[in-house]
Amino acid sequence: MVDVREIKTVEHDVLIIGAGGAGLRAAIECSNAGLDTAVLTKSLLGKAHTVMAEGGMAAAMGNVDPRDNWKVHFRDTMRGGKFLNQWRMAELHAKQAPDRVRELEEWGAVFDRTPDGLINQRNFGGHRFPRLAHVGDRTGLELIRTLQDHAVHKGRLQVYMECKALRLLKDGDRMAGCVAVWRETGRFLIVRAKAVIMATGGGGRAWRVTSNSWEYSGDGLTMAYDAGAELMDVEFTQFHPTGMVWPPSVRGTLVTEGVRGEGGILKNNKGERFMFRYIPERFAPETADTEEEAARWLAGDKNARRPPELLTRDVVARAIKAEVEAGRGSPHGGAFLDIASQRTAEDIKRKLPSMYHQFKELAELDITKEPMEVGPTLHYFMGGIRVDPDTQASTTVPGLFACGEAAAGLHGANRLGGNSLSDLIVFGRLAGLGAADYIKGVSELPALDEDQVRDAIRWATSFLNRESGENPYVIHEDLQELMQTKVGIIRNATELSQALEGIAELRKRAENAKAHAASQYNPGWHEAMDLHSLLTTAEAVARAALTREESRGAHTREDFEGEREEWGKVNIVLRKLDDGSMEVRKLERDEPPEELAKIAFATIEDLEAGRV
């Protein structure tokens, strides 16, 4: 029997789980509001997945092309998301991103500059104008270091490093904190708080080929779901078109879209620039249809249309897969991404330094001389915890908030590159404000239910205590194989059903996983605990994907081709029922405000001429 009083307990106003861009931005806002703020991170500070973001953060500042403004950014985001985004979130994001980027500069960020000394902006897929504030190809590192260095000087802000949240605690319906475990000592920690903000990212580690780090085990989504939160849009998992494909040990590692933003082109093994054959009707009026026009665009001709390599990620990923399946792939099953023929070696090293090093050191390939081999890699969850657009509050659990990749709504069916980093800082701040506002109405710390703590600890220690059981690494590998083959880029009902059966089998095995040795810094134990999150996330994706009988954005069903009008009117929402099963329901979308609908559906000519 666990004596709860012997477990170290700390008390804060607000608990933020996750210390990436969203978590740190939320923490800064909470601290500004005078709240006693705790940040829990399962890694060291500054190592979160945000560091891997490369290309930039999208904000319509108009520093490079003055024609840009929030309306165009909003329209791009809605079109990229195939109109399944939450209208209000896309509006808030487009309007507020420029201020958030400028604020980073006031906190010490050093972005690349325009000739007249302002923040430079680069082109990216799906963005009409050069819009991504960037630092070479390491923008995520700049973001996280800026927030980190700013946050550590904030008052009443405590960071708990290498401390992993296990389960959310509730007092009745509302949030009361969490049970966590220190990785170093294996000791448990109870964090009591009036509000909890989930900034835990996504769940890409359920797939074999992924750009995601080990942290992306879906534990934030799962903890929230287990506590009664709704998940939404989880069928939309983004496969980034350009991951490394060779050598095998780095398969999936990200190759920034910045390569294409800087002019990189995609070719098949016949030397054909195949993207011209995959331009969707919706984007045809705004996409170059000859190599000559694409070249003029790269040279800076403002009347030329964008090259098809800069179509949205869903389109490019499917195109590469189709080329490979038609036998026109590169030697290791990808496509050729060529920047060497488009830019000088000096330019490449200056604008894409970490790509240059990554290929040099991991693949022994000089990208200034030879093309890269690339293929799709699971990169991002558009879906997540369903929240109120303005406050980021969970729709069902009072006191629970979510922001960044852990929250759903901004990106709809497909995220534009560059909209993630801006998402973190816009909605991280709003979640902080939302939590601060909520806490005004909570006078006392919610009660601690010792049974919930005991239950969580009993579960966690069961993996260590049982006599024998299966190796958790093997179960994880089997899940990755299952998701890779059955819940991939192209899906169908048969395979998705098989995936669900497979997940149910794996669940039984996961419950009997065994972690050897003691609890101090034991990765095997954490792997065993992560299986619950990985499997819950995988099940959510598979169920939602099976339900959505159409192809839209990142979700492609070969048995239901094309977008279907009726499916454009609903989002898929999941919730845990009392019997433990997963409820799937279609949620009717609200009619958009007239003003926003006009902007989103306007022709680009009308929008640019100010007729909207």
Added chain:
Amino acid sequence: MSKRTFRVWRGDAEGGRFVEYNVEVGPGMVILDALHRIQAEQSPDLAVRWNCKAGKCGSCSMEVNGKPRLSCMTRISDYEPEQIITVQPLKTFPIIRDLVTDVSWNFEQNKRIPPFRPKAPGPDGKLRMWQEDVDRIQEFRKCIECFLCQDVCHVLRDHEKKQNFVGPRFIMRIASLEMHPLDTVDRIPQTLREFGSGWCNITRCCTEVCPEHINITDNAIIPTKERVVDRFYDPVAMLTRKIRGEDPARAREEGKVP
């Protein structure tokens, strides 16, 4: 595929030993891949700290055949086929378990450095900086905080002067603030008195191990030391100040020193 032998340090603060593992090695594999294979197939509890496996987060620092390295960016094929590869934790920091060390001291040093405080924006409300003026601090800002430079620094590693010297990582952090075109804070007196810039004797070991290829010594440490020297050890300036009874730090604050 071929088999290779790895000697991996296993233990904790109380002590430990090297354990040999034979691992199947495939094309392109890095040290971290081998450690993951050991976890999956032989010792699930082998403690390794890692995150991104792409050389971007700086978590998986360790010593491979005696050299501080990022294990995710160190290819196994860089070592002779018959060579046994020895993997051990960073020496400069206390061991937690196996290959994981307690690097929290570094985070404490960062907190001591006075943060960035920008100038007011220009008349148009905008902050302006020119690319040629930020090139050098952008080099420092490539730092992924892997702490390999801290691990190899003699002052910290062999002389254990952690109470005297913040180490190359944080002298570089100071440099990135001091050379920031918009920053208004003066950290030079503290750099000498509290952060111990004088302890560095420029052996360049930090620069050699930097996985981001930052020229820490020449571009960050030496210019910072020069600023300290200009302020405190320039004989003409020292004499002038002595005659006038001035304190250099105060003089700077009052705008008497450019």
